[in-house]
Amino acid sequence: MATRPISPEDHERVAAAIRAAETRTDGEIYCVVAHASDGYFFPAAFMATAGILIVSLAVGYGLEALWLSIRLPHFVMAQLLALACVLALLWALPGLRIHLVPRRLRYQAAHANAIKQFLARNVHRTTARTGVLVFVSIAERYAEVVADSGIDAKVGQHVWDGVVRDLTAQAGDDRLADGFVKAIESVGAVLAEHFPVTSGDTNELDDHLVEI
Incomplete structure (x- = not known):
């Protein structure tokens, strides 16, 4: 997976992609990249x-x-x-x-971290429960899309699996920022289809890539 540091320009590109995607939906997109999910x-x-x-x-x-x-x-x-x-x-x-460490244990740690970030960043506390976390853990070569209950009721897991495949492919080519941008665009399109923007929409989560 990606080894090149995420530059300030990359952070801005991801933030711009989030802002652009959220202009078409009431949903919220939040992005987190972890260098590792455990000390092991x-x-x-x-x-x-x-x-x-x-x-x-x-x-x-x-x-x-x-x-x-x-x-x-x-x-x-x-x-x-x-x-x-x-x-x-x-x-x-x-x-x-x-x-x-066996891959299964690495993936378990990364998945646990994804859920932890989903809760810690309040992605689950949007008004309509339409928050989506796009999460990558670099050391484990792991990516996951975690959607809140309002979205899960309408969108199958296979949709997010496709987003993850594209994201990990780009990250594997050391183009993590490109992977995030594409993932955000894909997630935004899904949200726009099921939760199009309304006049009362407010921005409930920060529009930037969190690096931990």
């Missing part, structure tokens, strides 16, 4: 510990097969030393941790 120290430490135990078993059986022996205290000390070195490495190099 403990999941990575668990996976590393499990790996060391598995390797230790293999080494133990290998030594026995070769008619070699090692004193148990020395073997345990070697395990503890290996574990200490790995944990120190994980602590010193946060970017390494995520590579030890």
Whole structure:
């Protein structure tokens, strides 16, 4: 996914896209990009510990097969030393941790963060419950569109899945801002179809990309 920093110009492009989309709908669009959704120290430490135990078993059986022996205290000390070195490495190099965590757990963390942002940014508190969050978590290579209940009643999940596919494809080409702009245009078109703008419409959420 994207590695290039999001520039002030990119932020302005996304904000302009939100403002343009919301001129045609009573719905609200909110965008959040997270650099990572978790620190992953403990999941990575668990996976590393499990790996060391598995390797230790293999080494133990290998030594026995070769008619070699090692004193148990020395073997345990070697395990503890290996574990200490790995944990120190994980602590010193946060970017390494995520590579030890299964994709399913990474996606769970990113999804949980998307829901957290949806609630924390008050996307669920629009008058007609027509708020939509466009969320990306870069480290996990994850994107999600979270729609409030007023929209979910009229728009199927397959629509948002298509938006996410386009967004992740653009982000994968290091064009995250372009992906957000296209996603906003797509979401705006859906909202305009089901919730066209009315004379009493007010802007209930900030029109900018939040970077966390």
